Amino acid sequence: MTAGLSERKKQILKAVVIDYIKTAEPVGSRTVARVYRMGLSSATIRNEMADLEEMGYLAQPHTSAGRIPSQLGYRYYVDYLMEKDDLSSAEEQALTSSLSTEKMREIEQIIVNSAKVLSAATNQTSLIMGPQFKKSAFRQMRILPLDESRGLVVLITDTGYIKNKVIDMKQHLSQAELQQVVSYLNQKLYGLTIDQVTTSLINELKRDLFRRLEILEQAFILLEESLKEERQIRVFLGGTTNILNQPEFKDVDKIRRMLNLFEQEPLLFKILEDTSSEDDFVIRIGAENECDDIKECTLITGTYKIHDKTLGTVGVLGPTRMDYSRVISIMRRLVDHLNHSLSS
Amino acid sequence: MTAGLSERKKQILKAVVIDYIKTAEPVGSRTVARVYRMGLSSATIRNEMADLEEMGYLAQPHTSAGRIPSQLGYRYYVDYLMEKDDLSSAEEQALTSSLSTEKMREIEQIIVNSAKVLSAATNQTSLIMGPQFKKSAFRQMRILPLDESRGLVVLITDTGYIKNKVIDMKQHLSQAELQQVVSYLNQKLYGLTIDQVTTSLINELKRDLFRRLEILEQAFILLEESLKEERQIRVFLGGTTNILNQPEFKDVDKIRRMLNLFEQEPLLFKILEDTSSEDDFVIRIGAENECDDIKECTLITGTYKIHDKTLGTVGVLGPTRMDYSRVISIMRRLVDHLNHSLSS
DNA sequence: GTTAGCACTCGTCCTTTTAGAGTGCTAAGA
DNA sequence: TCTTAGCACTCTAAAAGGACGAGTGCTAAC
Secondary structure (H helix, E strand, O other), X not given: OOOOOOHHHHHHHHHHHHHHHHHOOOEOHHHHHHHOOOOOOHHHHHHHHHHHHHHOOEEOOOOOOOEEEOHHHHHHHHHHHOOOOOOOHHHHHHHHHHHOOOOOOOHHHHHXXXXXXXXXXXXXXXXXXXXXHHHOEEEEEEEEEOOOOEEEEEEEEOOOOEEEEEEEOOOOOOHXXXXXXXXXXXXXXXXXXXXXXXXXXXXXXXXXXXXXXXXXXXXXXXHHHHHHOOOOOOEEEEOHHHHHHOHHHOOHHHHHHHHHHHHOHHHHHHHHHOOOOOOOOXXXXXXXXXXXXXXXXXXXXXXXXXXXXXXXXXXXXXEOOOOHHHHHHHHHHHHHHHHHHHOO | OOOOOOHHHHHHHHHHHHHHHHHOOXXXXXXXXXXXXXXXXXXXXXXXXXXXXXXXXXXXXXXXXXXXXXXXXXXXXXXXXXXXXXXXXXXXXXXXXXXXXXXXOOXXXXXXXXXXXXXXXXXXXXXXXXXXXXXXXXXXXXXXXXXXXXXXXXXXXXXXXXXXXXXXXXXXXXXXXXXXXXXXXXXXXXXXXXXXXXXXXXXXXXXXXXXXXXXXXXXXXXXXXXXXOOOOOOEXXXXXXXXXXXXXHOOHHHHHHHHXXXXXXXXXXXXXHOOOOOOOOEEEEHHHOOOHHHOOEEEEEEEEEEOOEEEEEEEEEEEOOOOHHHHHHHHHXXXXXXXHHHOO
């Protein structure tokens, strides 16, 4: 529902939001009347703005200041009033060229670069959740004997993740024995997601086969160990210092809280996680965010895929006064590019 | 030379430095007289302080304020006056326990954790340069065929570094051929530092043997490629937000410059690099630092080793008003621990 | 329903005032 | 000759005051 706002109110609300996004100053009635040429006097606008305030779409920092959009105002703007912002072709080109840096084959490199580009283009902080290792599918596992007592376990997933880990082999396994074990495991686990290769499945296999093939025990331990520490997901940040450019962050204490948040990967992960099921972009304005630390911010998230499989989340975090349409345009572009370049 | 300072002047200088480190406020003559019980009146202290100022060890923010140590004052303090600060046994214990987190075998994990602990204990920003890949010695190289056209190159160094890289093999190599190539390379390169395995050596080997063994060409390309991108060294940071706690960083602009610096790894590397040859701790106070951005800071660095081979640098960065003796105690402890835990 | 006019509010900026900390200097004391 | 008490002076930081201006809400006229 487009709610019960008259066309005029919509236009005024829109003008206020747009102006405030641009200037970061409370918007007065005369500004709306003049700059946005509504063909109305400031007095009329004033009345309408008073109405909008009463309805909860606008707020007044103090009695004799102009209006600023409330959280509800932004929400209405985003849902009903915002127009698609087409990037200028120059910008478009700059974006594409900085994204398509040749010679980037490592998945991590691509993501780090994307985070940088995204933050630079939006002038906000960007967050990109790396491919979720535990949701990747098991492809193959290899064990390279390094010397008498140590081996290198290499685990490869369908999303191109390569994990390796040095492990101690208490009892010596011959090349042939290792081969046997490894090919057995590969056969059993192929195609399962790492999530599914849980400790319990491992235990099951172990019980099942322990008597038959004693060496397996060693291998199981290796597999368990190498999975154990790899469950966490990395969040890549870009432009963490961009918040310093925003006038809403001129207070050192706010800055501190924000930067502290950025250092805590598990929290960031949590923030990004709950939106990752959605298919389109999700916009969380102010208090719509769960996390207390970003209740004055807006977080826009989207997901990227490899071969149509949702892999991770891309986010832009900034003050609620954010150029929504521009940011979304850029993110759309970037996600497209990510999808494309990760699928090769 | 202990320079030409009378015993009394030394005591006063020391008192000023210690007090200023603690309070961050200019130190007045009365404070020195009372708190540090010199058995002298404030007037006498005043005269001495005036002398010390003239000599360049103290400075006055403005005419009617107390004195603060100048860069030279800190230098004198560090060189001649500072006492070893023994940590309280509680702190000592806390430090050891947070360092010796079991289950940390990955070199990177150990370093990341150390950076965290160091920054938390000192309340400053910590920088740790990871093991210099290019100074590590070549141990062995393996190639794992993944499928028809791709292989995984695994490179292992004596410092426990494991690099892997997926490479395209344009022409199919049989398992046996690969084996041949790999063992040839292993033999030739064993023990050389990665630095020495330069492109030119590779070229040499290539010229030398190209005619004899055609497959080698492929392998050389692999090796070259996998080395190319791995020359850079990672710098791990801890507690970047700690500078926000320092009163000298209440200016948003300074904060911005500092944080920007932290985001530029090559610069950090450069800052840490030139001290890495020294054997003991190096203290760079204020303008003693090359880098313009940290001319108001002090950087203390030390090196850690694996098996008596210098591997990387540990640093603590903060305002010149830093608790030198405490920081150094903590760093000493930490480096010992690093040396120990990386050598296993 | 719209608009001009006007009194009123309140934050920002600038200046002035005040308080306090600390100095330098002088002159007296050891 | 070195030390110290005393005092006038300096300078900052914080509080207090005042002018300005942007913007409002309300009323009365169109």
